[in-house]
Amino acid sequence: MDVLIKSHDQNSLSVTFPCGFTTAMLNAVRSVPGRRWNDLKKAWILPDSGETVSALLANLLATGLFTYPETSGQPPGLSSCADDSTTVKNELSKVKTILKTRHYSERTQECYLGWLKSFFEHYDCNAQLGQKQINEFLTNLAVKSRVSASTQNQALAALLFYFRFVKNQNPVELSGVIHAKQSVRVPVVFSRSEVLDIIRHLSGDKQLAAEILYGTGIRLHEVLSLRILDIDFERNEITIRHGKGDKDRRVMLPRALVKKLKAHIENVRKIHQKDLDDGWGEVNLPGGLAQKTPEAARQFKWQWLFPQKNRWHNSETGREGRHHMDDSLLQRAVKNAILECGINKNASVHTFRHSFATHLLESGYDIRTVQELLGHSDVKTTMVYTHVLNRGPSGVVSPLDQM
Structure with missing residues (x-):
């Protein structure tokens, strides 16, 4: 760990x-x-x-899971990966290079490297490693560390990547692994009236962002990462770029938001023009666009749809600019709105996404359409929402009501 x-x-x-x-x-x-x-x-x-x-x-x-590192000359911190030998560093460097060439996200790279460092704590990477060590490591996570099933699967994915692409091995016999218990939970869902009530308790940019979240089913980081050019009023579409799995997709633009969005974009244009007049107005560009067309950073179409209220300032360089709204602001606003509405559910911003999917299925849309809109790579992920297709416990008459 x-x-x-x-x-x-x-x-x-x-x-x-x-x-x-x-x-x-x-x-x-x-x-x-x-x-x-x-x-x-x-x-x-x-x-x-x-x-x-x-x-x-x-x-x-x-917790008993960590110790202070014994390496002298290092600032105090926490580590459970004590082996920093040259061999381990070389192995991790190989993994990182392959991850980058295969275009894995930075978060996935960080996760895989972390698990492999932990693996090499327990096993000498110079020794003959294979299925036996993988099984032992994964079983230990479930039995001793008591990690969740999803966490154990992350570790497995990291180990399989290492053995397949660095060691050119293909471990297939994993039947001896003790698997962490997989929790099955039904998504928390708002009713339509609850959604309306929550949105009415919000205002300004946060209200519009919440309306987009529910109206399209996109994720929190996806709505905050929207840029002006992602809104297509002609086709009534919103483009989600670099979504989960680094995939682009399109979702519907709710017609009820067209007028409001156009007014919002005009306000963003005024903010951007003021920034340009002050000598700034640049944003960070995605991918290699900054190297190819650096002038795009000042173009209006690349500005954030939800820019932060105040410009950031770099005291060393003197540069100023705007990032998009911080996610914690929207999370806190929605949490407060839920409390003010008296909704006693373990709900959050993400509940808008669950509600979007559930309400579409209730309206008769097929599971594949919902899968595509949500950006799920596997329809099994979307199937969790099909609990709404039967009447559920609310459709059963309790024997107490028949007395």
């Missing part, structure tokens, strides 16, 4: 678990005052203070 602690901005730290996490690890972070979850970066954000760091380290050490 690893905990990665690094600077998030001038006043805060980010904490991630690249190798996956246990309930004890999660509770260790949750008990730190001032922590918040950043869904876009998939990281916990904590105040950057000595008191906070001390509390975090103490909580993590108390």
Whole structure:
């Protein structure tokens, strides 16, 4: 297990678990005052203070899963990957190179490398490794570390990648692995009236973002990553670029939002023009576009649909610019709206996506259409919403009601 602690901005730290996490690890972070979850970066954000760091380290050490590294000359931190030998570094370097050439996302690269570092803690990478070691490692995760099924699957994917593409082996006999218990949960869903009530308790950009979330079913980071050119009023479509799995897709543009979106875009245009007049107005460009056409950074079509309220300022270079709205602002606004509406469900921003899929199926749309709109690579993922196609427990008359 690893905990990665690094600077998030001038006043805060980010904490991630690249190798996956246990309930004890999660509770260790949750008990730190001032922590918040950043869904876009998939990281916990904590105040950057000595008191906070001390509390975090103490909580993590108390889980019994971590120790302070013994390497001298290093700042105190947490690590469960003690083997930093040249051989291990070379193996990890090979993995990283292949991951990049195969266009795996940075998050996947970080996750795979973290699991392999943990694997090499237990096994000498110079030895003959294969199915036996994979089975032992995965079984240990389920039995001793008590990780979730999804976390165990991440570890398996990392190990299979290493053996197939670095060692040119293809381990196939994994039947001896003790698998972590797979939890089956029904998605939390809003009723249509609850969606309307929540949206009415929001205002401004946050209300519009929430309407897009429910009206299209896209993810939180996808709505905040939208740029002006992604909105096509002629075709009534919204283009989602670099979605999960680095895939692009198109979703419908709700006609009810056309007028509101056009007015919003005109307001964004005024903000951008003011930034240009002040000598700024640039945004970060996707992929290699910055090298090919650097002038595009100042073009209106590449600006964020939901720019942050204030420009960021780099004190070293003097540069200023705007990123998109921080996901925590929308998360907090929706959470507050849910509370104000008196909705007693374990709901969040992501519940809009669950509600979108469920309401489409209730309206008679087929599962493949919903799968495509949600951007699921496997229809099995979408099948979780088919619980709405039968009457469920609400359609059964209780014997108590018949007395």
